[in-house]
Amino acid sequence: MTTRKALGRGLDALIPPKREEAKEAGDFEKIENVPVDQIVASRYQPRIVFNEEAIKELANSIKEKGVIQPIIVAKKHNGYELVAGERRWRAVRSLGQKTIPAIIKVVRDSDALELALIENIQRENLNPIEEANAFLRLMKQRAFTQEELAKNVGKSRPAVANALRLLKLPDKIKDDLADGLLTIGHAKAILALDTDPERLKLRDQIINSAMSVRETEQNARSVTKKKPQPVDIFLEKVRIDLERKLASKVAIKPRAGKRGVINIHYTSVDDLNRIIELIG
Structure with missing residues (x-):
């Protein structure tokens, strides 16, 4: 003790x-x-x-x-x-x-x-990757949780968690962090992307264009917004069944929790009345 x-x-x-x-x-x-x-x-x-x-x-x-x-x-x-x-x-x-x-x-x-x-x-002698590797090594050696490690090295738990996340980056980006070519702010923005090719592409843009952290964050957000959302198989089946029964285009938009919105398209007042009769 x-x-x-x-x-x-x-x-x-x-x-x-x-x-x-x-x-x-x-x-x-x-x-x-x-x-x-x-x-x-x-x-x-x-x-x-x-x-x-x-x-x-x-x-x-x-x-x-x-x-x-x-x-x-x-x-x-x-x-x-x-x-x-x-x-x-x-x-x-x-x-x-x-x-x-x-x-x-x-x-x-x-x-x-x-x-x-x-x-x-x-x-304050360690670069971000040296620190992250030391955290990981110490956690394994002492079987520490992130909370226990944070307490023992005088850091907050989020600071430890964010440091360890840097180790998920491709080696090339980790080398850039160690060499001071990229900041931790750049690295956090890069981590918002899902795949290594995407991360390396953004890394090249940062280096070649001398992008700021804010610009990097905006770039990362634009990439993630362009990605199609994963399809919920159950909701997709419901949508197809409704379109078949109503003979109209249907869109289902899930929201937070178990809520959502169903949009039914109609082409005229007569078409709307037809759909109402089918539903009623």
């Missing part, structure tokens, strides 16, 4: 308070200088893409001011595995520095993915 509460608080459960705050609280956690070459990247890192330019900028900052926030590592048999702070570790390694400030934690493998995911979410 203690572990679940800690994870619910996110990185606050792992990262110690600032030195001054910790001294006042009497709860200062020891930070050690760990050899950089004894640290390996996390097996559970949800982030796939690392912006090399951003890491260079971070390295320059570290060169001037040092590592302000220590990384978090888990002790392994032959060294350490990262739990949080891979960008800082990469930046320090690029500078050729031998050690890096780190907090050493005892972390179970079953918690490592969750902690890595929370760390990246709180720092």
